[in-house]
Amino acid sequence: MSDDEEPPLKKNKLPVEEPTLIPSLPEELILSILARVSRLSYRSLSLVCKRFHSLLTSGEIYRFRSLSGYTENCLYVCLRFSHTGRSHRWFMLREKNKSSGYVLAPIPISHSPSLHASSIVAVGSKIYKIGGVMDGSSVSILDCWSHRWLEAPSMQMERDRPSANLIDGKIYVTGGCHRGSYNPSKWMEVFDLKTETWEPVLCRSDRLTFESYHERTNNLLVDGKLYIFWADKGVVYNPKDDTWDSLEVPEMDMCLTLFYCCVIENVLYDFFYEELDIKWYDTKARTWRSLLNGMRELHKFVRHASVTLADYGGKMVMFWDKFVASGDGLDFHKRMMWCAMIALERSDSGEIWGKVEWFGPVLPNQIPLEYAFEYVGSVKV
16 A cells, blocks of 8 residues: 555544534533433433533532522432341432333432431432431531532531521521430520521420420421421420410320321421321311321221321322232232322412322332331422
8 A cells, every 4th residue: 555545444443423403502502401400310411521520520610500590309318128227228219201100210429427316307409417316416417419528517506416407597496405414405406508507596485394304395386487296295386576486285186196297388287197197287276177188098007107298399198108018928028119199289268189199119129127217308409
């Protein structure tokens, strides 16, 4: 072959592809396009090209979404699979496709602290982990943009199984104080998200006794007020005017199932096991009312199951488990996780109706009998 001749092309050699249209666009325009896509699709989009992967795994895309008003509610779920408190995994509820429902997709989160006996509360795009058995005064933050854990200022008191709620840019934490660190002026403390400082909240309720200072409490935020329950007692705290009122727990008839209830658009919902019914609490009439039509399709599925309710952008998500028989059909050591999506609508007469939009299994594999929900909640990302 002479120097003037071109070498023959190899049969298997393909021509170099020209850059496709989207990756060649300006970065700001690409960010604007990707910001309009659901957060649940980012994992698949990051596989398109290196540039997409770089943008979708950086904090810039989430800052752009936040400033442009493109944030959405994503349901985060943390499951514990043993009694030790260390074996827990994070998931996100996502659609499989438009016609086949939802699935709990695992989220790779490394170096996660123990969540056992902690209180967990969502604030915007962050999840705060507060207190616990191992590190009672510590506070950690899960950044849901990067899925990395960060440290936050510690509480003034060590707390084992506290309860926390977000009210007007502040996190209120109650209960769980250790006997050795007993201090009646610090039974409740509040974290200011702007100043990142903790301050005690002086309780002026005569229903609080020495025993209740270290007991586990359950808190709910309804009508801008904090409903606090422990044992057979309860108080209501209004942070706007710093007032306390007594509350008779029997009037709400909920102290045993409070852990499984949820508040959606300022309405408290709970699952009543004996009646296999979802009810909502009418604060004006001070009585429980049934969610009309909400359980019609689910009665046969939730009998003898553990039920957990959660708010998902104004809709109700209900998780429950189903026992799975062993090969011989005699033992039931495993369970399957199921989920239902329920749309809520209030009628002109004041009743609330529920419509089951979908239900089915959300985990492909069986889970151990001793599993527990550490957290279920919506995060804006």
